[in-house]
Amino acid sequence: MTSESQPVFQVRQLGRTFDLGEVKIQALRGIDLEIYEGEFLVMLGASGSGKSTLLNILGGLDRPTSGDIHFRGHNLSHASDAELTQFRRQHIGFVFQFYNLIPSLTARENVAMVTDIASNPMPAVEALERVGLGQRLDHFPSQLSGGEQQRVAIARAIAKRPDVLLCDEPTGALDSQTGIRVLQVLQDINREFSTTTAIITHNAGIAAMADRMLRLSDGQVSEIQINSDPCRADSLRW
Numbered sequence: 001m002t003s004e005s006q007p008v009f010q011v012r013q014l015g016r017t018f019d020l021g022e023v024k025i026q027a028l029r030g031i032d033l034e035i036y037e038g039e040f041l042v043m044l045g046a047s048g049s050g051k052s053t054l055l056n057i058l059g060g061l062d063r064p065t066s067g068d069i070h071f072r073g074h075n076l077s078h079a080s081d082a083e084l085t086q087f088r089r090q091h092i093g094f095v096f097q098f099y100n101l102i103p104s105l106t107a108r109e110n111v112a113m114v115t116d117i118a119s120n121p122m123p124a125v126e127a128l129e130r131v132g133l134g135q136r137l138d139h140f141p142s143q144l145s146g147g148e149q150q151r152v153a154i155a156r157a158i159a160k161r162p163d164v165l166l167c168d169e170p171t172g173a174l175d176s177q178t179g180i181r182v183l184q185v186l187q188d189i190n191r192e193f194s195t196t197t198a199i200i201t202h203n204a205g206i207a208a209m210a211d212r213m214l215r216l217s218d219g220q221v222s223e224i225q226i227n228s229d230p231c232r233a234d235s236l237r238w
């Protein structure tokens with residue numbers, strides 16, 4: 001990230017209230033945030049602080065109930081379902097804690113599911129080689145370890161060459177050594193393709209590999225730390 005970097009996302013006074021009838025839950029309360037081209041952002045915060053809600057809005061899976069979110073100048077706040085689907089398809093790759101692979105498809109087929117509908121995809125084999133799984137192309141998820149399954153999920157996310165990679169606790173289900181390997185893959189992709197990357201984690205130590213750390217508390221940004229010298233993911237220990 002450089003100081004001249006342009007914001008990919010501009011978030012202004014973003015709010016999200018869930019209306020459950022008798023109760024209203026204010027998950028986000030006036031978030032102001034820029035996310036810059038090519039940056040690696042780590043989002044921390046206690047359970048219920050609003051991290052997933054924010055990530056879902058950034059990724060066009062949800063809309064704010066107040067405030068605005070712009071992606072490269074386009075206001076997503078009032079986009080239609082069809083527009084959000086198009087936005088996600090063209091620009092966003094998601095990685096979740098529990099891989100969400102299709103059990104009856106091989107690694108290669110799981111990735112190809114996405115490349116079949118993308119406009120300028122990376123071949124599935126190349127994406128799998130990129131995450132170190134070139135030898136496991138025809139394995140089914142049940143034949144792969146958790147870390148390998150997560151790397152298939154990352155291959156699937158990067159194969160459509162997204163501008164933005166959004167990861168919700170990508171190492172949450174992994175042991176530390178495997179988690180570090182997965183983070184190194186994400187860092188390599190961020191650096192090689194300048195893919196803007198945001199990761200939610202409960203592990204504060206992961207912030208050391210990020211350009212910036214954002215902390216949410218009770219639906220608000222409570223802390224932002226800029227890291228002028230992010231470490232390599234494979235030097236992290238926890």
Ligand SMILES: Nc1ncnc2c1ncn2[C@@H]1O[C@H](COP(=O)(O)OP(=O)(O)OP(=O)(O)O)[C@@H](O)[C@H]1O
Binds near residue numbers: 026045050051053
């Ligand atoms: N679909 C929903 N309907 C109702 N309330 C919701 C919904 N999604 C989230 N919330 C509430 O919004 C608040 C923020 O939730 P969110 O999942 O964003 O937190 P989080 O920081 O990601 O938590 P965790 O670390 O536990 O995943 C919580 O109080 C949660 O219960």
